[in-house]
Amino acid sequence: MSKRVSLTQYLVEQQRVDGHIPSQLRLLLEVVARACKSIALAVNKGDLGGVLGTASSENVQGEVQKKLDIIANEVLIEANEWGGHLAAMASEEMEGIYLVPNRYPQGEYLLLFDPLDGSSNIDVNVSIGTIFSVLKKPDNAPGVTEQDFMQAGAKQVAAGYCVFGPQSTLVLTVGDGVAMFTLDREKGSFVLTREHVEIPPDTKEFAINMSNMRHWDEPVKRYVNECLEGKEGPRGKDFNMRWVASMVADVHRILTRGGIFMYPWDKRDPDKPGKLRLMYEANPMGWLIEQAGGMATDGRQRILDIQPTKLHQRVSVVLGSKNEVERVTQYHLEADKPAPSA
Numbered sequence: 253m254s255k256r257v258s259l260t261q262y263l264v265e266q267q268r269v270d271g272h273i274p275s276q277l278r279l280l281l282e283v284v285a286r287a288c289k290s291i292a293l294a295v296n297k298g299d300l301g302g303v304l305g306t307a308s309s310e311n312v313q314g315e316v317q318k319k320l321d322i323i324a325n326e327v328l329i330e331a332n333e334w335g336g337h338l339a340a341m342a343s344e345e346m347e348g349i350y351l352v353p354n355r356y357p358q359g360e361y362l363l364l365f366d367p368l369d370g371s372s373n374i375d376v377n378v379s380i381g382t383i384f385s386v387l388k389k390p391d392n393a394p395g396v397t398e399q400d401f402m403q404a405g406a407k408q409v410a411a412g413y414c415v416f417g418p419q420s421t422l423v424l425t426v427g428d429g430v431a432m433f434t435l436d437r438e439k440g441s442f443v444l445t446r447e448h449v450e451i452p453p454d455t456k457e458f459a460i461n462m463s464n465m466r467h468w469d470e471p472v473k474r475y476v477n478e479c480l481e482g483k484e485g486p487r488g489k490d491f492n493m494r495w496v497a498s499m500v501a502d503v504h505r506i507l508t509r510g511g512i513f514m515y516p517w518d519k520r521d522p523d524k525p526g527k528l529r530l531m532y533e534a535n536p537m538g539w540l541i542e543q544a545g546g547m548a549t550d551g552r553q554r555i556l557d558i559q560p561t562k563l564h565q566r567v568s569v570v571l572g573s574k575n576e577v578e579r580v581t582q583y584h585l586e587a588d589k590p591a592p593s594a
């Protein structure tokens with residue numbers, strides 16, 4: 253049997269041999285992975301651990317929090333606040349940033365996370381996950397403010413997610429491709445199971461919540477309609493559709509076998525650019541997808557180039573197989589062009 257590589261070994265090699273990550277970042281990623289292991293345990297216990305159901309609170313987006321949203325948020329904060337590698341954290345479940353308490357040393361990194369993505373799937377035993385993004389605190393900035401987090405996704409130094417499904421899999425990039433680590437429950441460690449992940453540029457599978465079709469903009473309707481027309485339509489091939497309603501699970505499928513994922517702007521809430529959040533959902537997923545040879549846009553521009561102005565900013569998301577994302581983006585840009593004058 254070939255020798256297994258643990259996450260720790262992978263990170264040490266990234267630090268030592270390849271010089272990709274400083275030791276503080278390695279420590280940070282190990283701590284995040286440990287927190288994901290604790291969250292996986294809580295998720296696996298389900299009703300036996302009393303973790304299912306709704307808490308009597310709402311988050312900053314006005315969404316009812318599930319017990320596991322709160323538990324996962326606490327696990328990530330408690331695991332990360334004392335190690336000396338972080339300056340501050342931000343989470344989908346907290347309105348403002350969380351400063352590392354004074355009693356602990358301050359580090360130079362900023363950690364953002366969606367502690368439990370796919371909340372509507374928690375109680376029905378469908379895959380959910382934790383998404384995270386790591387930024388560096390701007391040099392020479394005294395203290396930490398929310399403004400320090402306002403960095404485009406292209407500035408991320410690490411990003412990943414852990415999907416809690418039939419297996420718990422941690423998926424990571426530090427800018428050197430995408431690696432996947434499966435949790436070995438008996439040994440309690442993440443083991444490298446895939447490296448140099450590559451998304452095929454073409455696909456026959458799309459993911460979008462079709463129930464919103466009547467609210468979409470024309471370019472999205474055009475793309476999906478063409479897919480639905482199948483072999484007889486302009487695409488000349490039949491398409492398949494998947495929608496897990498957990499972005500982590502949909503992105504994991506795309507990293508595994510290709511596909512396109514869309515959560516576009518729609519007319520239900522025209523003032524919101526989309527449902528998903530830029531800084532702790534679209535940015536980390538966008539970078540992972542790009543690192544695997546795919547593409548991620550908001551329908552018009554590269555997600556990683558968007559300059560954030562708010563911590564909980566929302567964004568329209570189109571990501572996955574390169575040629576499909578290019579097509580959807582093209583459809584938007586064509587629709588934006590002013591009609592030629594007669």
Ligand code: AHM
Pocket residue numbers: 315344366368369370371372461497498499500515528
């Ligand atoms: P959450 O972070 O509150 O769980 O919301 C984000 C989730 C995504 O994981 C998923 O793609 C989307 O919301 C599903 O939305 P919908 O229920 O509208 O299909």
Ligand code: MG
Pocket residue numbers: 344366368369370533
């Ligand atoms: Mg989410």
